[in-house]
Amino acid sequence: MADLALSEEDEAMLDGADGPAAQLCLRMVVALARVRGAPRLLRVASAHVDGCLYHGQAGLDFVEWIGELGGRVAVPTTLNVGSLDLRHPGLVHADAETTANARRLMAGYTALGCTPTWTCAPYQLTHRPSFGTHVAWAESNAIVFANSVLGARTDRYGDFLDIGAAITGRAPDAGLHRDANRRATVRLDCAGLSRRLLAEDAAWGVLGHLAGRVAGSGVPVLTGVPDGVTEDRLKAFGAAAASSGGVGLFHVVGVTPEAPSLSAVATADLPVHEVAAADLRVIRDELTTARGGGIDALCLGTPHFSVTEFEQLAGLLGDGPPFHPDVRAWVTTSRAVLAEAERLGYAETARAAGARIVVDTCSYITPVLDTDVRTAMTNSGKWAWYAPGNIGVAVTLGSMAECVASARAGHLVRDEALWAS
Incomplete structure (x- = not known):
């Protein structure tokens, strides 16, 4: 294992020169670097934090402790989905205690200077890392998109380490930051x-x-x-x-x-x-766990719906009939994308067909769907993979055109010729 070489600035931060929050966070980053065998720490240009999704008291205690220590992010930092849709109170079916704690957790991260983007797709925003730039991103789809599509460089950072990198502006020179591992x-x-x-x-x-x-x-x-x-x-x-x-x-x-x-x-x-x-x-x-052709719900937007996906959905809906009255539809997206979709008229087309638009959270993690939903259709492989275990619904996977046709008909409509080609 290579010895970890720290710069004078790193050593000073470890000694508390930048305050107790940065000192604590750098200790975490250094510990990870030593485990990974990193030869040094990298300076990162931005961070994306996944820890703002409420999973229990420990996460809330941690962020509020960092805040009490005077923690502030050192680089531009976006926030992943939380456990609530703050724009539409009551949309998430959670008890009062969970709702209060989820709101405190989200507030705790914004208090550290993070930008309240509340999206799993920060790459859909205007400020995207450039090719070759080192960043510290959490959330699996954001990590793979940054590395693959943007050509930026990030390893996989989980809860606590993501905000640790954001506050220190440092990450281990290991994993997918290095040429050999790419x-x-x-x-x-x-x-x-x-x-x-x-x-x-x-x-x-x-x-x-x-x-x-x-x-x-x-x-x-x-x-x-x-x-x-x-x-x-x-x-x-x-x-x-x-x-x-x-x-x-x-x-x-x-x-x-x-x-x-x-x-x-x-x-x-x-x-x-x-x-x-x-x-x-x-x-x-295999991802279609529903049996028979029944559909209670349509769920689009995992990862979050983009403006071009809203455009595609609006084109499929056109001037046609709305969704079947027995099918409830949800589209999850970010605040920024929704604002643009509303400006262009795509969001109104979706709503006119019967869709409810969700922001700030995700429908396969938090209890957004009505409690009587048993089967849902989606065009997302990720949603289909996680939803049965996370929220207990059976899933049908299909193209967006199949999803729209099925939601209008009230039962599964397949284009088998598509999948045979």
Whole structure:
């Protein structure tokens, strides 16, 4: 294990020069660096904190303790989803004590100087880290997007360490911060998949789920993918790969910034997994835990809905009929994206069809859905993976077009030709 070399500024912070909160937080960062065998600490340009989701008293005690010690973030810091929709009080079905503690936790993080973005997709905001920039991001889909799509560099940071990095502006020079760990470990050959299937975000979520299984915590690289893959498809892929496996970085040859060619990210003897449409159908059906064609709810926006996804949804809804009266619909997004979707008229189109728009939180973690919902349809591989265990609903996975058609009909509508191609 390499010896950890600290700068004079690091040593001074450890001695308390920047106050007790920074001293405590740097002790955590240094402890992680030594465990990871990091040779030094890096200065990070920004942080994204996941610890503002209320899981119990310990998290609340910690953030309020840091605040009492005078803690303030040293770099621009965004906040992940909380346990409440602060814009729509009462939307989350939680008891009074949980609601109060969740609100205190969210307030505790803003008191440290964090920006109250309340989104799992901070990369949809205007301030995004540039290529090669070292950051300290938590939240699995944000980590994989920053590394893969933006070409920034972050390792996986969990609760407490995320705010520790934000307050100190430091992170260990280890993991995905380092060149050697950003090389591909397995190749997924997608040349056998149709362009029509690859034009669907849901297919990218299913493909990401497969990639997570194949790669584990390694680095998959995709080949045989057409140019012009949208950020929404890459978002869906990364979120699912980070959920079914431990993927923190992926490459798509000719698409993502570090992979202009296969040789740029991989050796010639890289293991290859050939992907066929049948593989994706198997994953789609495994993620579809609902039996029969009944649908109580439609859930879109995991990770948070983007402006372009709102545009796509509005285009599918058009001047057509609203959702079936027996199907309740939720779309989760960030405050910033909602403001833009409202300005462009997309949000009103969704609401007119019967959708409820949720901000600040996520519908597969917190009790947003009505208590009598038993089956829900989604186009998100990540939502389909987590919702059955987290909130106890059965799930049907499909494309956004299938979701809209099903929600209007009141029962499952499938385009099997899509998934056979």
